[in-house]
Amino acid sequence: MKKLKQSLFLIGLMTTLTVSAQEYKVVTIIESIVPMGAGRSRIIETQGTPDVNALTTTREGNKSKQDLIEREDLKEIGENMKETKLLNFYSLVGINFGNIASNDAIIAAKINEVVKQGWSVAFITSGVESDSGTNDGKGIFITRMFFVKK
Template sequence: MKKNFLFIAAIAVGLISFSFINKEDSNDNKPAQVEYKVVTVVESIVPNGLGRSRMISANESKDYKEFTTVRSGDKDKDEKNKSKRSEIRVKDYEETKLLNFYNLGGIRFQNIAANDAVMTSKVNTMIAEGWELAFINTGVESSGGKGDGQGIFITRYTFKRSI
């Protein structure tokens, strides 16, 4: 009986140890390389439907290091980044039109449903292309007070996939 128990325990320990093997960790224990892509949705919350709403996705990449200044606290050793705004701009991107949250009658729920359908289509397409939805971040800048009448709702979808 004790031998059977030890045999079953050994099998259980073996099976459990195999469950901790990282499937992405192949090729001589090198971690799998991934790439990330961000899709940003900007939805207008300007009253009367006067704003613009879009889904934006860059088709080109930029190296942040080209536009970064490292500060050391010693003004004499710090080198100012000399990059121009035109060098930072991305000209190759997708811009998908969306509907505004408001029209002349107020909030338009049909527009929200339409935007959801378009965004879902984008997410489903990217998943079919091998991307995995990794993170979603949202933010809102609503009216800044009397007479402002401005506002946007931003959602950033961060996708990743193995290279």
């Protein structure tokens, strides 16, 4: 009986210590806050997995080898993506709350779609670069949703 308890304890400990690999997915939402609806708003989801080691160099003091990595290699990664159209925050007369409500529904549908594929929301972060005055006329609201799958 004692050996059985010890065996069960070891099996339980091994099961607890088993590390499961996790995979992450990032979905980015860009919502334009350019006046008069002139901006572009999208949900962006990249496809495939880049070789991050091929894009990484080692810095030695002040000497960087980043110039050995071609911009075209980085741009190729972004060419293969899913793009979902959203509405802009602003219309001709100002903030358009109907557009915001439509975007909320589309974003919720996207989250539900990704969750149905077996992903879980790990965390969400956002930031804004807003219109800084009469001569700016530019701005975006960016949200990154990080999903995890075991």
